[in-house]
Amino acid sequence: MVLPRDYLLLSVVALIFCGSSISAAAAGDVTAGRKIAHQHCARCHVIDEKNKFGGIGSTPSFKLLVTAFKDWRTRFKTFYARRPHPALITIEGRGRLREDLPPNAHPIELSSKAVDDILALAEDIRRSATKP
Numbered sequence: 001m002v003l004p005r006d007y008l009l010l011s012v013v014a015l016i017f018c019g020s021s022i023s024a025a026a027a028g029d030v031t032a033g034r035k036i037a038h039q040h041c042a043r044c045h046v047i048d049e050k051n052k053f054g055g056i057g058s059t060p061s062f063k064l065l066v067t068a069f070k071d072w073r074t075r076f077k078t079f080y081a082r083r084p085h086p087a088l089i090t091i092e093g094r095g096r097l098r099e100d101l102p103p104n105a106h107p108i109e110l111s112s113k114a115v116d117d118i119l120a121l122a123e124d125i126r127r128s129a130t131k132p
């Protein structure tokens with residue numbers, strides 16, 4: 001038998017779960033994402049106008065990534081698991097930093113929030129890149 005009290009509990013649980021997934025999707029902060037990207041990604045990628053002549057020529061710019069690939073969002077959500085990043089970047093709570101790296105590898109550990117922020121930045125770059 002399901003008591004009214006159980007319904008109440010269920011709806012509270014549902015609210016917590018739905019609420020958290022909604023806020024997780026909207027949690028990214030463009031400004032924070034830009035800062036993180038300039039700090040950690042800009043030595044290989046061109047991020048925006050600020051490092052237009054930076055990066056490494058053979059590495060795709062963020063603008064290229066968000067315009068050339070249909071699945072750019074997935075690529076940005078999972079960049080840390082895609083080559084070459086696992087060798088240099090780990091996300092807190094998702095796997096361990098490699099310990100077999102040479103001393104000049106500069107391994108980077110980012111938070112999950114940083115991944116959301118970077119995604120928010122990618123969305124922002126995509127918006128400006130596809131503006132008519």
Ligand code: HEC
Nearest residue numbers: 037040041043044045059060065075076079082083084118
């Ligand atoms: C050491 C250089 C280097 C750094 C630092 C680096 N990247 Fe990359 N990244 C690359 C290269 C090279 C590729 C292209 C890989 C390929 O095409 O196989 C790439 C590809 C990507 C892609 C596309 C992945 C795919 O599978 O298509 C994303 C998204 C990305 N990088 C995001 C980031 C973010 C975000 C950061 C910073 C937190 C970062 N990268 C830091 C070198 C780097």
